[in-house]
Amino acid sequence: MRLWCSSTLMGPAWPARLCALLLLCGAAAPAWAVPSFARQTGLACAACHTVFPELTHFGRVFKANGYVLDNLQQVRAVSSKRQELLDLAKTPALSIMTQVSYTTLKTRLPDVSNPAAPGLTQNGTAGFPQQLSLFYAGKIAPHFGAFAQLTYANDSGTIAIDNTDLRFADMMILPHKQSLIYGISLNNNPTVQDLWNSTPAFGFPFASSNAAVSPLAGTQIDGALAQSVAGMSAYAFWKESLYLEAGIYRSAKQGQTNVLTGAAGPLDGTASNVIEGGAPYWRAAYEHNWGANSLEVGMYGAEFKLFPGAGAPLQGPDNRFNDVAEDFQYQYVGEDHILSVEGTRIHEKMSLAASAAAGASNATDDLTTDRLWATYYYRRELGGTIGWFSTAGSTDSGLYPATVTLPSGAVCACGVVTSANGSPDTKGLIGEVNYLPWLNVKLSLQYTHYTKFNGGSTNYDGFGRNASDNDTVYLLLWFAY
Amino acid sequence: MSSIDRRTARLAPLMAATGALAFVLASPLDRAQGLTATPLNAEDTAIGVCGTCHGPDGNSTNPMFPRLAGQHAGYIVRQLKFFKDQSRADPYAIAYMWGMASGLSDDTLEALAQYYARQKTGPGKSHDPATIARGRDIFEHGIPSQGVPACAACHGADALGSDMYPRLAGQHAEYILKQLASFQSNMRNIAVMHGVAQNLRKPEMQAVADYLESLP
Secondary structure, X not given: OOXXXXXXXXXXXXXXHHHHHOOOOOOOOOOOOOHHHHHHHOOOHHXXXXXXXXXXXHHHHHHHOOOOOOOOOEEEEEOOOOOEEEEEEOOOOEEEEEEEEEEEEOOOXXXXXXXXXXXXXXXXXXXXXXXXXXXXXXXXXXXXXXXXXXXXXXXXOEEEEEEEEEEEXXXXXXXXXXXXXXXXXXXXXXXXXXXXXXXXXXXXXXOOOOOOOOOOOOOHHHHHXXXXXXXXXXXXXXXXXXXXXXXXXXXXXXXXXXXXXXXXXXXXXXXXXXXXXXXXEEEEEEEEEEOOEEEEEEEEEEEEEEXXXXXXXXXXXXXXXXXXXEEEEEEEEOOOEEEEEEEEEEEEEEEEHHHXXXXXXXXXXXXXXXXXXXXXXXXXXXXXEEEEEEEEEOOOOOOOOOOEXXXXXXXXXXXXXXXXXXXXXXXXXXXXXXXXXXXXEEEEEEEEEXXXXXXXXXXXXXXXXXXXXXXXXXXXXXXXX | OOHHHHHHHHHHHHHHHHHHHHHHHOOHHHOOOOOOOOHHHHHHHHHHHHHHHHOOOXXXXXXXXXXXXXXXXXXXXXXXXXXXXOOOOOHHHHHHHHHHHHOOOHHHHHHHHHHHHOOOOOOOOOOOHHHHHHHHHHHHHOEHHHOEOOXXXXXXXXXXXXXXXXXXXXXXXXHHHHHHHHHHOOOOOOHHHHHHHHHOOHHHHHHHHHHHHHOO
16 A cells, blocks of 8 residues: 555545544555466566566556457357457456565554553554455456456455456557557556556555555545546557557545435535546656667646535535646666666645635645655566655645544544644655565565654654654565465 | 536547447457467567567567567577477576467468568667677687587578578677577577587677677
């Protein structure tokens, strides 16, 4: 799961604060390399990945083509007019992925479970597993494939739909041997369909602790709406270089029912952060490949109009988030040495008419997230990543409050997940060392260091906690088969 | 209706139309996305599938993947069959080509080979003249004192090869070095080439590889 926890909304903000309090973000779980792709294609992981989950050029083309490249034996059916009615792999494209982890914070957290007897929490959280996922990842029919993930996570203790990307894709050959791949993606997380690892859904850190303290601020396109929206986008990839995509997202809440009918919809005011109409999404990128090098530069963005809901009707003033981002990705993929340098900057302009009317925020705010990281691997066996991250924006004590509302409804002056000065600013570094005894098994040791957290370096919460107190050591065993 | 609403309203039918168009464009007989290409669509397969690594016209830019433009069809067919029956077992063959070739019919691999054989080769790559001269000398005359025969004896005076022996002119130097290492370790188990590679020192391999890459 990603570190970035969005609480940028909402009138009654307790869901976001609860998210922070529980020290988890229900945001986008990362996408994985999936062994069922290897079984389907007969290609080793190294064809599509530098080291999972980062894609090579071949992996990006495989994804754009709808995950359908298939070298398995098929069950077939053909009509009397030779129309292909069925082309079904004899082996289903199923995979299982497991993460087992151990997380330690630099400084223990206050234990607020019993206000009458305050104390300190344990330090050192074992996730066994942190996450267990079942995938269908591969061809469904000719030109129709899926990357669909069903996940059990130890924080929720439940099984839920995770990142899902259904694709219809085809290719035509234009004059002068130019390929044009085009298709449609149906997915549940903006950027999960993207081909590069510089965008949020598949960006670094590829795996994060769900037992660490997450900062308050994050942009909407940065995983805040993951798995709570459904989107359809159309894309074209010309000469495996120029990529253009446009789409629309609409809220698709899991576990949400209409109060009156008890049915799965229509959504009513019990839901929170509901997209008004459809939210447009767009993406443009250009990739140039030379020798063993690949360079991509691009932009992406979306405009979300959200009703706060959570007790308020889904009408009247809304909150608007205009996200525009730039990204780049450089890769050198040699036989012995692999180097990747990637980054993104996301700008978000907020017009918070609904939250401002409820006295919960400024009328307008802005927020910028920057991430830059470099990864090196030797023979896909031993490597690591060093990354820098920064989120900065307008001070808004409504969005980034000094208190937190507990699940009981009590307002707690607890610190840790709050901001004393109302600033969203968070900065730090992540260092990670990875060892892969096999291409589908990764041992990872990650250290996250905060130089600023929720607006301050020292005493950021007004209760004496420093940014570096949230430094996190994360030990991970991650494998898929 | 706000401007965003209007934009959204305009985009929705566009998206639906694009989706419908995409389905229409996919003719039922052209729906096999795997490598079960027939001679009729081998060219599309070569450009759209093989071309991702080998280049649309077989002139790959990535030295990890061999240039296939101008390679002899008979040689390509034989290698594809070796991949298919898994008898060629150098690391990249195992990782990439065992899978890619596994579903190829005889007709398809013949058609793919013919496609590459008729593609024009690119220009040679410049290298240090002294190294090229040394490489050319080894290629043409071998190194008798080390028991290395002249490469030209099989691969031709201009390294253009034949159906039996591959064209080496214009091939990536890095790829040639990798193959020589595979012959040396017997991961590519060809007795003649094993003997040659065993007796070549690394600078000599580099010189020959640079010379071959410099050829058009």
